[in-house]
Amino acid sequence: MRDADPSTNEREFLLAALKDGARIDGRKFYDFRTLRLTFGAEYGAVEVQLGNTRVLAKVSCEVIRPYTDKPTEGFLMFNTELSPMASAAFEVGRQTDEEVLVSRLIEKAMRRSRALDTEGLCIVAGEKVWSIRVDIHFLDHDGNLVDAACIAAITALLHFRRPDVTVVGEDVTIHTLEQRNPVPLSIHHIPICTTFAFFNNGERMIVDPSFLEEQVKEGDMTVTLNVHKEVCALSKAGGIPMEIDQILQCTKIAVVKVAEITAQIQAALEADAKKR
Amino acid sequence: MASITTEEESKLLIVLPGDQLPESGLMEDSSAAHRLTLGPGLAPMDDDSITAVKAGILKHNAVGNRWWVESNQRRYVAAQGESIIGVVTGKSVEHYKVDIGASQPALLGVLAFEGATKRNKPNHNIGDLLYCRVSMANKDMEAELECMNPTTGKADGFGELKGGFVIKISLGLARRLLDPKNLVLRLLGQHIPFEMAVGTNGKVWVNSANAQHTILICNAIRNSEYLNSAECSAMVKSLVEKM
Numbered sequence: 296m297r298d299a300d301p302s303t304n305e306r307e308f309l310l311a312a313l314k315d316g317a318r319i320d321g322r323k324f325y326d327f328r329t330l331r332l333t334f335g336a337e338y339g340a341v342e343v344q345l346g347n348t349r350v351l352a353k354v355s356c357e358v359i360r361p362y363t364d365k366p367t368e369g370f371l372m373f374n375t376e377l378s379p380m381a382s383a384a385f386e387v388g389r390q391t392d393e394e395v396l397v398s399r400l401i402e403k404a405m406r407r408s409r410a411l412d413t414e415g416l417c418i419v420a421g422e423k424v425w426s427i428r429v430d431i432h433f434l435d436h437d438g439n440l441v442d443a444a445c446i447a448a449i450t451a452l453l454h455f456r457r458p459d460v461t462v463v464g465e466d467v468t469i470h471t472l473e474q475r476n477p478v479p480l481s482i483h484h485i486p487i488c489t490t491f492a493f494f495n496n497g498e499r500m501i502v503d504p505s506f507l508e509e510q511v512k513e514g515d516m517t518v519t520l521n522v523h524k525e526v527c528a529l530s531k532a533g534g535i536p537m538e539i540d541q542i543l544q545c546t547k548i549a550v551v552k553v554a555e556i557t558a559q560i561q562a563a564l565e566a567d568a569k570k571r
Numbered sequence: 572m573a574s575i576t577t578e579e580e581s582k583l584l585i586v587l588p589g590d591q592l593p594e595s596g597l598m599e600d601s602s603a604a605h606r607l608t609l610g611p612g613l614a615p616m617d618d619d620s621i622t623a624v625k626a627g628i629l630k631h632n633a634v635g636n637r638w639w640v641e642s643n644q645r646r647y648v649a650a651q652g653e654s655i656i657g658v659v660t661g662k663s664v665e666h667y668k669v670d671i672g673a674s675q676p677a678l679l680g681v682l683a684f685e686g687a688t689k690r691n692k693p694n695h696n697i698g699d700l701l702y703c704r705v706s707m708a709n710k711d712m713e714a715e716l717e718c719m720n721p722t723t724g725k726a727d728g729f730g731e732l733k734g735g736f737v738i739k740i741s742l743g744l745a746r747r748l749l750d751p752k753n754l755v756l757r758l759l760g761q762h763i764p765f766e767m768a769v770g771t772n773g774k775v776w777v778n779s780a781n782a783q784h785t786i787l788i789c790n791a792i793r794n795s796e797y798l799n800s801a802e803c804s805a806m807v808k809s810l811v812e813k814m
Contacts, residue, residue: 299670302658303698304776308736312782319736321790 298384301510309511313499320346320505325548327442327503330556332450332563338477339455343447346505347437352447353430354455358469361417361424369416370426373401373448375433382436393440400441400530401431404486404519405448408527412481418460418467425457427480438506441517445488450560454567455480484521486528487556489549491516497535500545502552516542518549522557586612586623586640610639611650643743647672647772649705649714654729656737656770657716659699667695669703672739672772675713679703683717685726693731700732700776702768732768735778738789744796745773755795758807759788787814 301309309319318324328346335341339354361368375398377385385391405411416425429451431444456477459470492504492512504512514534519527526546531537586592592613609615612625623629627642647655649671660676661668667679679701684693695701707715720727740748747753748769759765765779765788775792779785787810795803 299658299660300698302700302737303696304700304732304735305737306698308734308782308785312786315782317783317786319786319789321786 298382298510301507305507306511309507310494313494313501318501319507324500325502325552327552327556328505330446330559332446332560334454334563334567339451341447341451341454342434343443343450345439345443345446345503347435348439348443349434350440350443350447351432351434352444352451353432354427354451355430356425356427356455356457358418358423359426361421363421366421367414367417367424369413369424371406371411371413371416372426372428373398373405373431374428375401375431375444377433377436377440380435381433381440385433385436396530396532397440397444400488400517400519400528401444401448403528403530404445404488405429405452408484408486408519408521410449410482410484410486410527411452412483415481419462419465423467427452427455427457436506438509439490439503442488442490442503445486445519446556446560449482449485449487450564452480453482453485453560453564484523484525484527485557485560486519486521487553488517488519488528489545489552491518491545491548493535493537497537497541500541502548516545518546520546520549520553522554524550584629585627586629587626588622588624590623591616592621592623592629592638606636608635608637610637612640612642613638641743643741645741645773646674647742649673649677649708649772651705651708653705653771654769655703655705655716655772656732656768656774656776657701657703657772659695659697659701662695662697667701669701669716671714671716671770672774673714677705677714677716679716679718683719684730685719685724695731700737702729702732702770702776704729728768732776732778735766735776736785736789737774737776738793740773740775740793741796742771742773744792745769745771745775748775748792754800754803755791755807758804759791762807762811763788783814787811 312319331344333342341352343350377394379385379387418424429448431448433440456479458472459475459478461468489502492501492508493514494512516531518529521527612623612627613621614624616622623640625640625642627640630641631638655671657669657671657677659667660670665681667681668676669679671677681692687693701718703716703718705714706717706721718729719725748756763779763784765777765784768776777785777788779788791807791810794806798806
């Protein structure tokens with residue numbers, strides 16, 4: 296089942312309200328919805344709520360043999376699943392364009408920006424490395440899946456602890472969580488996505504579009520930054536053309552948003568660490 | 572949940588799917604009566620027993636010995652006689668196809684409008700918002716709609732909704748909004764003049780003088796779902812003050 300297009304009334308009201316300087320849920324143009332992070336009982340399980348959009352990320356690890364041409368490189372894999380639970384428009388086993396875009400963007404933001412130190416995942420060069428797998432489940436779709444998924448993935452990686460290992464000669468011992476304290480992954484930086492949607496020939500620009508805003512938008516762009524103001528990825532798949540000035544303005548807004556979100560993630564992680 | 576007084580507690584009967592009602596003694600007084608009217612959430616079984624098929628609060632009305640379960644859900648299941656808000660998604664010679672938020676689109680005959688004849692009938696386009704009544708709803712079939720009162724043939728307020736904005740809320744909240752004593756709507760009405768149409772399919776259409784007011788009303792309605800009366804008045808007050 297395809298998602299029904301919004302009614303003419305909704306579309307016209309949304310555009311008129313934007314022209315008037317208001318968004319349909321009462322937010323300001325550059326406001327994110329309320330972000331809530333909930334940690335699971337195990338390490339590496341995080342549920343992110345961005346307004347009514349909900350995403351669950353779970354990190355797991357296993358020991359595997361590395362590629363022969365990269366004997367010291369560990370693996371980092373992302374698995375995104377847009378199930379019918381999120382929205383009736385998603386079907387099992389059939390990838391929509393949206394799903395491909397979301398998973399590609401997360402790959403770009405996380406792996407290609409080298410957020411995780413994959414060399415640090417090596418146990419014995421050429422023999423054994425850790426393979427880290429991040430499963431991202433979309434539980435409820437109310438727009439802006441990319442930002443929510445990105446926050447979920449990086450928070451889960453920060454929260455995750457892998458079992459400790461000791462290497463004596465050729466022998467590798469993997470200690471269970473009871474035997475030794477598990478160790479965190481070494482993460483270089485925290486990339487955060489900020490999605491912009493454009494209306495009114497690109498004159499009106501908003502952050503964190505909701506589902507209805509996504510349906511009515513003329514174009515969108517996702518900027519991935521970290522707190523050090525380094526651009527990790529920039530994605531603009533179709534939509535209206537944009538001026539350079541506007542892209543620069545977007546990144547400037549994103550810098551502020553990224554700082555806020557990073558602070559919130561770190562506060563949530565600290566609060567959780569105290570409870571454990 | 573809001574604090575419940577002991578008196579209310581004794582009346583609050585919560586049933587779960589599969590609960591057999593006469594057995595549990597809940598319907599004792601009525602089992603002797605000859606006629607029994609079952610509403611939503613209750614179903615007669617093969618062995619003449621009555622079983623709850625939804626989780627919720629068991630309600631009873633002595634008039635006509637009526638029993639039903641008050642439950643809440645998000646997905647609409649069409650039921651005959653209910654007023655709903657739908658979006659036109661398709662058009663054919665005899666029918667409009669209308670999305671009502673159910674598992675299947677509903678059909679609205681092109682002649683099911685006040686005073687419509689084969690020569691003179693209203694023309695609706697894809698994307699139009701219609702306030703209509705479910706005229707037929709059978710299991711496993713597409714529901715049928717009409718935009719008039721079947722006994723009088725008059726429009727009775729049904730028809731196209733122009734302008735305004737629509738929000739989707741839970742079915743339980745939509746039913747509560749239809750209560751003339753509903754607190755949030757009364758409070759909002761004291762501050763802002765507005766018009767609205769509530770569909771039992773969880774769609775609510777709101778229109779007022781300007782966009783800011785409409786947005787405020789929509790937000791207040793959405794926020795009111797899990798608030799008690801004191802919190803509700805505080806919420807409306809703070810929204811109106813911020814305006």
